[in-house]
Amino acid sequence: MTTESPIPVVVNGAAGKMGREVIKAVSGLSDMMLVGAVDRNPQYRGQDVGEVAGCGPLEIPIVDDLQSILVLATQEKVQGVMVDFTHPDGVYENVRSAIAYGVRPVVGTTGLTTEKLQDLAEFAEKASTGCLVIPNFSIGMVLLQQAAVQASQYFDHVEIIELHHNQKADAPSGTAIKTAQMLSGLGKTYNPASVVEKETIPGAKGGLVGDNIRIHSVRLPGLIAHQEVIFGAQGEIYTLRHDTSDRSCYMAGVLLCIRKVTQLQSLVYGLEKIL
Numbered sequence: 054m055t056t057e058s059p060i061p062v063v064v065n066g067a068a069g070k071m072g073r074e075v076i077k078a079v080s081g082l083s084d085m086m087l088v089g090a091v092d093r094n095p096q097y098r099g100q101d102v103g104e105v106a107g108c109g110p111l112e113i114p115i116v117d118d119l120q121s122i123l124v125l126a127t128q129e130k131v132q133g134v135m136v137d138f139t140h141p142d143g144v145y146e147n148v149r150s151a152i153a154y155g156v157r158p159v160v161g162t163t164g165l166t167t168e169k170l171q172d173l174a175e176f177a178e179k180a181s182t183g184c185l186v187i188p189n190f191s192i193g194m195v196l197l198q199q200a201a202v203q204a205s206q207y208f209d210h211v212e213i214i215e216l217h218h219n220q221k222a223d224a225p226s227g228t229a230i231k232t233a234q235m236l237s238g239l240g241k242t243y244n245p246a247s248v249v250e251k252e253t254i255p256g257a258k259g260g261l262v263g264d265n266i267r268i269h270s271v272r273l274p275g276l277i278a279h280q281e282v283i284f285g286a287q288g289e290i291y292t293l294r295h296d297t298s299d300r301s302c303y304m305a306g307v308l309l310c311i312r313k314v315t316q317l318q319s320l321v322y323g324l325e326k327i328l
C-alpha cells in the first residue's frame with residue numbers, strides 16, 4: 054500500500070485575520086503539513102503560530118523571512134504550496150519568490166494590477182508551476198457571479214456595490230473587479246446613458262471597470278465583506294447580494310486550492326475555473 058506524502062504548506066501573512074483561519078484549517082489535516090509561518094508584523098515574531106491562531110501550540114514560530122521558509126518547503130518529498138494573505142504592496146514579490154523556488158502559490162491577497170497578474174502568469178508558465186490567484190474563496194460568491202452572468206443576458210443596466218471593514222487596504226475589492234470582468238466581454242454594452250450626465254463631485258459615480266460597469270466601495274467598521282450586483286430595467290430591479298459573517302467561510306475554497314494547485318502547470322485566476 055502506498056501512502057501519499059502530505060502537501061507541505063507555508064502560510065504567508067500567518068498572523069493576520071485570514072492567515073490565522075488558514076493555520077487552523079490546515080493544522081488538523083492529514084494530507085497537509087504546515088512547514089512554515091511568515092508574517093512581517095514584529096508583534097508576533099518568534100511566537101508559536103498555533104497559539105496566535107488560537108488552535109494550541111504547533112511548534113512553528115512566526116518568522117519574517119519568506120525566503121528561508123520557501124527553502125524549507127523545498128526540502129520535503131513533494132512540492133510545497135505557499136498560501137498568501139498579506140497585503141497588496143508585497144504580494145507580487147511574494148508570488149515571484151515562491152515560483153522561483155518551485156513552491157506553488159495560492160494567492161488570496163487582492164490588489165494585483167492586470168499588468169502584474171499577466172506578468173505572474175508568464176512567469177508561472179515559463180516555470181511550468183501551478184499558481185492560483187483567487188479574489189474570493191467563498192462558494193456563495195462564485196454562485197452570485199454565475200447568477201450575475203446569467204442575468205446579464207436579460208439586463209442592460211448593472212452596477213456593483215462592495216462593502217468591507219475599514220481595515221481593507223485596496224478599493225475596489227478584488228471580488229468586485231473579478232465580477233465586473235466576468236460580466237464583460239459578453240458582447241454587451243452596459244448602462245447606455247439616457248441623459249447628458251455631469252459628476253459634480255468627482256468619484257460620486259464610482260469607478261469604471263470592463264464594459265462600462267461602475268463599482269462603488271463602502272468602508273465601515275462593523276462590516277466584514279459584502280457585495281451587491283444590482284440589475285435595473287423598466288419597472289424592475291434584480292439584486293444579487295452576498296454577505297460574509299465569518300472568515301471561516303473561505304476555508305473550504307482555500308483547502309480545495311491547496312490540493313488543486315499541485316496538479317497545475319500555469320496560473321489560473323478565479324475559483325470558478327477549478328470547481
Ligand SMILES: NC(=O)C1=CN([C@@H]2O[C@H](COP(=O)(O)OP(=O)(O)OC[C@H]3O[C@@H](n4cnc5c(N)ncnc54)[C@H](OP(=O)(O)O)[C@@H]3O)[C@@H](O)[C@H]2O)C=CC1
Nearest residue numbers: 066069070071092093094139140143161162163188189190
Ligand atoms: N481571496 C479571498 O477570499 C480573501 C482575500 N482577502 C485578502 O487577503 C489579504 C489579507 O487580508 P487580511 O487577512 O484581512 O489582512 P490582515 O491585515 O489581517 O493580515 C495580513 C497580515 O499579513 C502581514 N503582511 C503584510 N504584508 C506582508 C508581507 N509582505 N510579508 C509578510 N507578511 C505580511 C500583515 O502584517 P502588518 O499588519 O504588519 O501589515 C498582517 O499580519 C487582503 O488583500 C484581503 O483583501 C481577505 C479575505 C478573503
Ligand SMILES: O=C(O)C1=N[C@H](C(=O)O)C[C@H](O)C1
Nearest residue numbers: 163188189221226227228278
Ligand atoms: O479584504 C477583505 O476582507 C476581502 N477581500 C477580498 C476582496 O478584495 O475581494 C475578498 C473578500 O471580499 C474579503
